[in-house]
Amino acid sequence: MPDQSLSRSDKVLIFTSLIGSIIVGTILLRDDLLYRYIQVARKDELKVGEIISTKNDVRRRSRQSLSWYRASDKEDIYDNDSLFTGLDSEIKFNINNNQSISLGANSLVVIKPNKDEVVFDLQLGTMTTLTEPEKPIKIMYQGHVTKVIPKMNTTSIEIQKTDEGELTVSSATGEVDIQVQDKSKILQIKKNESASIKKDLKIDKKTFSIEFLLPKSNSEIWLSKEEKIIFKWRNEQPKIPIKLQISRSNKFDQINFEKNIEENENIYSWMPPKNKGHYFYRIVRFDNNDQISLNQKIDIFAKESVELISPIDKIILYGFENLRENELRNVGFQWEDKRGASKFNLEISNKTDFSNIIKSIALKSPHAELNLQRGNYYWRVGMQTPAAENFTSEAREFSVGKVLFEVVKPEIPIVEKPIAIKEPERPQIDSAATPNIIKAEKNIILKFKKDIDVRNPASIRKGILNPPTFSWEELTGANEYAVEIDKSEDFSSPRIIESLKETSFVWEDVKPGQYYWRVRGIGDNGKTSLASAPTKIEIKLPPPIITSPESDDQIVDKIAMLKQKKSFKLEWSEMPMTSAYTVIAEDKESITKKTEVDIEMLPNQVYEVKVAAVDIKGQRLSDYVTKNLKLNAKLMLKAPEASLPADKITVIAFGKVKNDPILFSWRKNPEVSDYELEFSGDIQFKNILLTKKVKTNSYILKSKLPSRLVYWRVRSRYGNNVSEWSIPRSYEVQGAI
Incomplete structure (x- = not known):
């Protein structure tokens, strides 16, 4: 039997293949390692800028690379680099000429060198720039370089590539000059104006009648838990009904909040949802949704402390080891990464009140590792905002090695007798309670006034005779109520109607469709109840009225x-x-x-x-x-034309018994199926002597008729359709036939 064991060379080959597979797999799983190596190798290329910060899904690609890699803070940007942002993502970077650029969600830009300057090839999405006056931002569009030149200090300019492939430029803070080609005429847009550059390089300018005063576009807003955002604007046409719209998308393809604004109102306070982040806002006409303000963006951050992740509370680390007094062990700390935080402060103490802080470390990332000796410890993390505000987390306990936690005796509060009788406290809302829905309508067919203009949304809204009414019982402790309406039962994109003081809501701007609605109570300090169970309602239009005759x-x-x-x-x-x-x-x-x-x-x-x-x-x-x-x-059948016998003919009968036949014929009509003959003793055919139906255009009379003057006529038939009678003819029989 031949030896089937592997040779030395076979073993070396298998081992080499295994090592190669591990290396390739590691590169595929950790593409950032490969990119760091590539970054080192790119030192001979032209550096044009640096990444300041990234959020969520941000990727980059070099000119020579076919693959995309995750982008990270503080990385260098080189000529012909491509930057891409995914859903709810953003990248901020600086260019060497002190231009600050922000690339919005779902965007793609290629950074190209042009002599000693940089040109941006915006292929998708939106970029916002902040640059010095008279320093142009150059955009590659339709094979030409378009210059966007700010005229004032710290001018914020938004440049967007639309789905139709057009380029739009707007500024909410100052004047901007636009030059499509080097020798073309310069177009100036002012604050609250926008320019749209078509594919044929023609420019359209639009002026908006509403200018937002608050909040400032592209601003970062830090809010406490129950704090609202104030929207304020200047309206040149205050008599036109308008709507404030807020969306997570700059395309406003999904409206997260919508509020009808009454005439002459120019301010509204909005309570943002729990999920903070980028929001876009605008104002449109109520009747036709025409946009009458610039799209503006804010970034909302939460003023709240971070949540600690590990070590968990009261855990004993290395509890099975007999540690000497000064022996060190590595302890890992991790906490929630808070959006917008400028830095974190990790504090370690051996006292519950942190009067003796052992270690205090300032960090950019939400994790750290420290070497600690045996003992009891308390830890907490402070988050610092860009405005130098600090929010400190709750403290947690842990120990390294077998050490008992410090037992803190609770202080027994001394209850003093009240000096005066206090007023009864207002009842507080129960956060576990839900409002009870009453008279929930399931199906509504809208009724309208007879004189409405069906093409005028304002007239339609005022002409609805039976708008849906949502009603619920009063909830103890509730000062106001909020109603949510959505087309899906999970309320993924609800329309929210807030600050309702009554226990009912009339949906005046209703539209037909199937909806779900629910309501929650709001008590003191913004504390809310649970929402009621979703209630389904179907809104229909009345059927059309057919005006045609039957x-x-x-x-x-x-x-x-x-x-x-x-x-x-x-x-x-x-x-x-x-x-x-x-x-x-x-x-x-x-x-x-x-x-x-x-x-x-x-x-x-x-x-x-x-x-x-x-x-x-x-x-x-x-x-x-x-x-x-x-x-x-x-x-419409034609009357037959009689042929035989001739009119007014006399027929002689030979013999008293003999019955001589008489032939009657008429011109054939190919459109008919049969004919009808009538014989009468008078020309008015009141006294009918004989009626016959025949299939052909002739008939032989064999019946005995009176020996006197007889009139006859014929007409055509087809189903229930008959022609006029032919002109009557007569004949006379002398003697009995």
């Missing part, structure tokens, strides 16, 4: 036309809040934006048609209205 009469002159479909115009009334209509006929559905449609129908048949209002996505907003339609078609 039938239409038509006359045709050919039988084939009775088998051909004809067009029937179906019309209905125009509906408010409606983008289109769905029409069902013969089990076929079609959608139209008009209030009429042509339906192809066969004559003399009944058709059931249905019409309902739908939105822009084709979702039904109303019930169907049903109507039966019929196209009545009458066949």
Whole structure:
């Protein structure tokens, strides 16, 4: 049997492959290590700036690289580097010429050298710059360099690449000059104006009627738990109804908060949700959602202490080791990384009141490692804001080695008798309570005044006769209430109506659709109750009113036309809040934006048609209205032309018994199926002697008729359609036939 053991060379090859696989796997898992090596190798390249800070998903790529790497603070930026930000992400960096740049969420920019300057190729998203006056920001657009030149100190300029590929420039703080090409005319935009550069390099300028005074755009706002943000603006058209909109996206494709503003109001206080971060705000017209202010951005931070993670409270570290008195052990500390914190202060003490601090370390990152000897310890972390405000966490206890914790006897408070009778305290809201919903309507079909303008949103809003009303029982301790309305049951993007003093809310600007709503109480110091269980409500429009008649009469002159479909115009009334209509006929559905449609129908048949209002996505907003339609078609047949016998002929009968037949004929009509003959003793055909129906254009009379003057006539038939009678003819029989 041959030796199947591996040779020395085989073992070396397998070992080398294994080591290579481990190295490659490590590089794939820790791409930052590879990038640090690349950074070292890039020292010969041209450095153009430095990254100041990154948030969440920020990546970068060099000119030679095909892969993207995580970007980190304090890294250098080189020519032709690409920077990318993901959802809810941001990067701030400086360029060598003292330009400060902020790249917003979902953005991509390539930094290109241009002689001794830098050009930004903004391929996606938004960048905000802060630069000195007369120092241009150069943007590569459509193969040309566009210069954006601030005219004042610390001018904040926002540059955005829209989904349509256009470039927009705006400034909320000062005047800016824009030059698309070196020799082109300079366009100046002032504060509260924007410029849109088209793909053909033409520029459109827009002036907004509303200017925000507070908060300042691109400002960082630190808020305590129950603190609100004040929005204040100047309105040049105070009589126009407006709405304040707040969104997490600069595209406002999802509105997180919306508030209708009454006439002449120019201030509103908003309580932001728990999840702080970037928010965008603007004002639009109430009636048509036209934007009448610049999009502005704020970054909200929470004034609160960090949450400690490890060591957990009262844990004993290295408890199974017999440590000597001065023997050291490594202890790792970790706490919550707070957005916006300028630094953290880690404090270690052996006293509960931290009167004797053993170690105090200032850190940028939310973790640290220290060597400590055996003993009892207390630790806490202070967070410092850019404004030098400090917020210190609660303290935690831990020990290194087998040491008992210090037992602190609680102080027994001395209760003094009150000198005076205190007023009864206001009842406090129960944070575990929920408001009870009453009279919850499930389905509402909106009713409107007859004189509304269906194309005017303001007229529609005022014309609703039965807006939904949400009602609930009064909650003990609640000073006001907040109602949330959302299209999803998880309330992922609710519209919030705050500061309601009553126990009901009338939804005046309602729109058709399926919604969920809930309410919570708000007590002293902003303390809130639990929200009520979601209540489902469906809002519908009334069905359209069909204005077309149920039938239409038509006359045709050919039988084939009775088998051909004809067009029937179906019309209905125009509906408010409606983008289109769905029409069902013969089990076929079609959608139209008009209030009429042509339906192809066969004559003399009944058709059931249905019409309902739908939105822009084709979702039904109303019930169907049903109507039966019929196209009545009458066949206009020509009267036959008699041929035989000749008019006023006399027929001689030979013999008293003999019954000689008489031939009656007329011109054939190919459009008919049969004919009808009548014989009468008078020309008015009041006294009918004989009636016959025949399939051909002739008839042989064999019946016995009176021996006197007889009148006859014929007409064509097709189903229920008959022609006029032919001109009467007569004949006389002498003797009995």
